[in-house]
Amino acid sequence: MTVRLQTEPFDLGAEVARLTDGRSDVGAVVTFMGVCRDRTDSGAELVALTLEHYPGMVEDELSRIEAEARARWSLADALVIHRHGRILAGEPIVLVVTLAPHRAAAFEAAEFLMDYLKTSAPFWKQEETADGRSWVAAKATDDAAADRWKK
Known part of the structure; x- marks a missing residue:
């Protein structure tokens, strides 16, 4: 599995083509x-979303999540x-791609990875x-989604 953190947008089609070539x-x-949506959950117009992280810590957690996904499902890749930094409305934030011999494993692993990325x-x-920044x-809905994967 490949994990990348980056500030620049990515191209979904190019990433999938590279992975499946x-x-x-x-x-x-x-x-x-x-x-990135153009509205907050309260309905205010969103100008941008800024994502901050601790370098090293995020990669370690993503590696842990990836190892658990591989232990649960037969993934080919x-x-x-x-992304991190300032992201404008309409720009991509996250991409998860799973490859497997069969669709059930690919779907379940993708859901698992996203649920744990969120939490x-x-x-x-x-x-x-x-009006400013917050x-x-x-x-709680993200926590509930991740809880369904607990053994």
């Missing part, structure tokens, strides 16, 4: 791309790209609106 061992490719990866989000609190 020349492969004949894959029967399923599942992608999830998260995009996977890719996680997560375990140490990112801090700050919303920027016309930190985004963790959501």
Whole structure:
């Protein structure tokens, strides 16, 4: 699995093409791309979202999550790209791609990776609106989604 943290936007099609090029061992490719919305949960117009992280700490956690996904599902490969820094509305934030011999493993692993990215990866989000900036609190719905994967 490849994990990348970056400030610049990524190209979904190019990333999938690079990951699948020349492969004949894959029967399923599942992608999830998260995009910066133009509204906050309260309905205010969002100018930008800033994501902060601790270098090294995020990579360690993503590696841990990836190892757990590989232990649970038969994956041929996977890719996680997560941006940090200032992200404008409409720009991509996160990409998860899973490759597996069969679709069930690819779908489940992609969901697992996203659920744990939302709850375990140490990112801090700050919303920027016309009225100023505010930190985004963790959501109980994200915790509930991650809880379904606990053994």
